[in-house]
Amino acid sequence: MQSSIIDALACPHDGRGLVLEGRVLGCPMGHRFDRAKQGYATLIRRPLAHGGDPAALIERRLRVHDAGLLDLLHRTLTAAAAAPTAAGWDTGPDGDRAGSPAPAPLPGIICDVGAGPGTYLAAVLDALPGRSGLAIDVSRAAARRAARCHDRAAAVVADVWEGLPIRTGAVSLLLNVFAPRNVDEFARVLAPGGQLLVMTPAPRHLLELRDHFGLLAVGTGKEDGLRTRLGRGFEAAGSDRVATTITVSPMQAAELAGMGASGHHLDEELLQLRASTLPERVSVTIAATLSRFVRTDRPGMARERPG
Numbered sequence: 001m002q003s004s005i006i007d008a009l010a011c012p013h014d015g016r017g018l019v020l021e022g023r024v025l026g027c028p029m030g031h032r033f034d035r036a037k038q039g040y041a042t043l044i045r046r047p048l049a050h051g052g053d054p055a056a057l058i059e060r061r062l063r064v065h066d067a068g069l070l071d072l073l074h075r076t077l078t079a080a081a082a083a084p085t086a087a088g089w090d091t092g093p094d095g096d097r098a099g100s101p102a103p104a105p106l107p108g109i110i111c112d113v114g115a116g117p118g119t120y121l122a123a124v125l126d127a128l129p130g131r132s133g134l135a136i137d138v139s140r141a142a143a144r145r146a147a148r149c150h151d152r153a154a155a156v157v158a159d160v161w162e163g164l165p166i167r168t169g170a171v172s173l174l175l176n177v178f179a180p181r182n183v184d185e186f187a188r189v190l191a192p193g194g195q196l197l198v199m200t201p202a203p204r205h206l207l208e209l210r211d212h213f214g215l216l217a218v219g220t221g222k223e224d225g226l227r228t229r230l231g232r233g234f235e236a237a238g239s240d241r242v243a244t245t246i247t248v249s250p251m252q253a254a255e256l257a258g259m260g261a262s263g264h265h266l267d268e269e270l271l272q273l274r275a276s277t278l279p280e281r282v283s284v285t286i287a288a289t290l291s292r293f294v295r296t297d298r299p300g301m302a303r304e305r306p307g
């Protein structure tokens with residue numbers, strides 16, 4: 001685990017810093033957390049209420065990413081993360097960088113909340129040499145995969161609704177892709193000037209598969225809701241809508257259908273059965289919105305860990 005990541009971690013009981021001794025992360029108050037032999041640490045203060053995505057779903061998601069079916073989303077996120085205004089670069093008070101030397105990145109780690117197998121985090125780390133990244137997910141199967149996603153990445157099991165085991169202001173770039181958002185915690189862990197990149201599915205995402213596989217519809221108004229909830233402590237800094245149509249095999253269509261929220265109700269047998277009645281080539285819409293927010297430092301913002 002990179003030292004910058006360890007320095008950014010906090011004890012889930014009291015928010016104090018952690019040190020790594022052998023395979024144990026410990027805080028000065030005596031709380032101890034073993035790292036699993038697969039490399040991830042579990043930083044929780046009470047037993048998890050739910051285990052997040054099971055291994056079968058994580059493996060399905062990994063196959064979809066590896067097949068390049070979501071390349072558009074990968075490219076969109078990495079381009080935003082690597083753009084000078086996106087990766088925690090300080091652009092000065094008026095944001096005008098014309099003629100100025102290359103800006104220094106804000107200190108702090110990259111963190112992907114609800115990272116799944118860490119595929120997006122790995123792509124962003126590839127685009128940002130020298131930075132370190134932390135994948136957080138409530139699923140142990142996800143953390144097991146994410147711990148190996150990149151040599152500058154580490155993975156932690158934590159429930160975002162219980163608070164993030166990260167020190168206040170220790171993150172300069174926060175990623176959140178199709179995953180739950182605890183906006184108070186996002187505001188707390190992001191350094192002022194740090195960036196939050198949120199990717200949400202658009203209503204047309206996987207539209208062609210919805211009836212066939214019984215997928216849940218994507219809610220409309222997601223972006224507005226996001227902007228309202230992030231109002232406190234964040235400034236909206238633009239959004240990018242992207243969409244494409246890909247052509248896939250019936251089995252790839254089934255894996256796309258089974259990798260999201262509805263995947264919990266779709267086991268392999270059912271996916272294969274439904275795939276068997278699809279034509280040889282299936283057109284599928286991939287559509288998402290990437291929204292960018294900058295952490296402001298308004299007076300009166302709570303900067304302490306809640307609870």
Ligand SMILES: C[S@@+](CC[C@H](N)C(=O)[O-])C[C@H]1O[C@@H](n2cnc3c(N)ncnc32)[C@H](O)[C@@H]1O
Pocket residue numbers: 051052053061113114115116117119120136137138139142158159160161176177178179180259260261
């Ligand atoms: C739809 S998946 C997206 C994964 C990844 N960002 C991607 O797009 O490939 C949502 C992820 O959020 C995780 N998750 C669900 N509830 C969570 C919670 N309360 N705290 C942390 N992670 C959670 C799930 O385990 C799952 O890996």
Ligand SMILES: [Zn+2]
Pocket residue numbers: 011012013014015016027028029030031
């Ligand atoms: Zn402690």
